[in-house]
Amino acid sequence: MSGSNLKIFLFAALLLQLLYSCSDEKNDVIPDITIDFRIYFSDPEFFDLNNAPGSSALISSSHIHLGIGTGGYDNNGIIVYNSGLEGFEYYAFDRTCPHCYVTASESIAVNVDGVFAVCPRCNTLYAMGSSGMPQSGPGQYYLKNYNTDYFGSGVRVWNKRD
Numbered sequence: 151m152s153g154s155n156l157k158i159f160l161f162a163a164l165l166l167q168l169l170y171s172c173s174d175e176k177n178d179v180i181p182d183i184t185i186d187f188r189i190y191f192s193d194p195e196f197f198d199l200n201n202a203p204g205s206s207a208l209i210s211s212s213h214i215h216l217g218i219g220t221g222g223y224d225n226n227g228i229i230v231y232n233s234g235l236e237g238f239e240y241y242a243f244d245r246t247c248p249h250c251y252v253t254a255s256e257s258i259a260v261n262v263d264g265v266f267a268v269c270p271r272c273n274t275l276y277a278m279g280s281s282g283m284p285q286s287g288p289g290q291y292y293l294k295n296y297n298t299d300y301f302g303s304g305v306r307v308w309n310k311r312d
């Protein structure tokens with residue numbers, strides 16, 4: 151391997167390692183639970199979620215009729231957020247604050263304030279329009295996110311099976 155090829159290889163290896171380590175810290179601190187449910191926009195409770203970009207819906211264990219895991223981790227609930235970007239783009243986040251979970255072993259539900267989620271305990275502000283990234287406060291970890299799929303009359307929220 152020539153000197154320039156070796157440099158390219160080492161740079162690529164370093165870049166891959168950096169990307170991999172960042173993705174590990176992104177939102178893997180909240181334990182996985184099985185999530186698989188559907189929200190239908192014909193339900194008056196979720197009508198605004200379809201028609202108002204920047205809107206969100208709080209899903210809780212009282213929504214068990216929608217499917218599996220609506221309570222999220224430790225029954226803190228799940229936020230489904232309409233980003234309004236690129237047509238119909240939705241995000242779903244567990245409401246458990248990852249900072250409080252990691253630093254104090256506490257399961258604290260974040261509150262929704264417009265396009266942000268705010269932890270009432272540590273005051274970390276998470277931007278829902280950018281995949282739950284912490285914006286201010288002590289938090290370093292993203293909110294745990296779940297897969298979403300817009301299917302015309304609603305949104306499916308799921309993750310990998312345990």
